[in-house]
Amino acid sequence: MGDHKAISINAPGRTQTYVFEAIPERFEQAQQQVRAFLEPVGCSMRTIFELDMVVEEVFINIASYAYSEHVGTVTLDLALDEADNMLYLTFRDTGVPYDPLKKESPDLSAPAEQRPIGGLGIFLVQKYSDVLSYEYADNENRLTIGKKLD
Numbered sequence: 287m288g289d290h291k292a293i294s295i296n297a298p299g300r301t302q303t304y305v306f307e308a309i310p311e312r313f314e315q316a317q318q319q320v321r322a323f324l325e326p327v328g329c330s331m332r333t334i335f336e337l338d339m340v341v342e343e344v345f346i347n348i349a350s351y352a353y354s355e356h357v358g359t360v361t362l363d364l365a366l367d368e369a370d371n372m373l374y375l376t377f378r379d380t381g382v383p384y385d386p387l388k389k390e391s392p393d394l395s396a397p398a399e400q401r402p403i404g405g406l407g408i409f410l411v412q413k414y415s416d417v418l419s420y421e422y423a424d425n426e427n428r429l430t431i432g433k434k435l436d
Contacts, residue, residue: 299365299369300368301363301364303363303364304316304319304361304362304364307360308357308359308381312345312360316360317337317338317342319362319364320338323364324435327368329436337375337414340410340411340431343407343408344386344411344429344431347386347408348360348379351381352379352381353379358381360378360379361378362375362377363376370434371434372417374417374431374432376431377427377430379426380427381427385420386408386420387419387420411431414433416433
């Protein structure tokens with residue numbers, strides 16, 4: 287995965303943007319939009335499962351922690367690079383600046399009851415992603431995830 291600097295997406299394929307209310311219950315709508323976006327392309331059930339996990343984890347984290355006293359929005363930009371068969375998901379929010387890629391990976395060798403709570407979700411996002419980048423620009427958190435489609 288290399289470093290986590292912001293990446294430039296020059297996807298010659300399709301793009302779509304969706305805006306959701308940043309409440310945990312909306313993650314399923316985001317998952318449905320990703321699935322609908324990919325329907326014309328087709329990909330394995332394993333890839334769909336992994337993307338569902340990524341969308342749920344990132345969306346719920348934004349909904350739970352980005353906005354303190356008010357409900358904000360989660361913007362999801364989808365871009366399909368048909369030449370490289372790569373899907374890019376960019377999650378954007380105007381909440382508290384936070385780079386989830388700086389969080390240390392959990393110690394999976396320790397027994398579950400001895401591990402601190404949290405951290406497993408971003409670990410799964412990293413595991414299921416081929417490209418990851420974060421930037422804070424124009425008062426937005428921008429987490430971009432690239433996933434090779436199969």
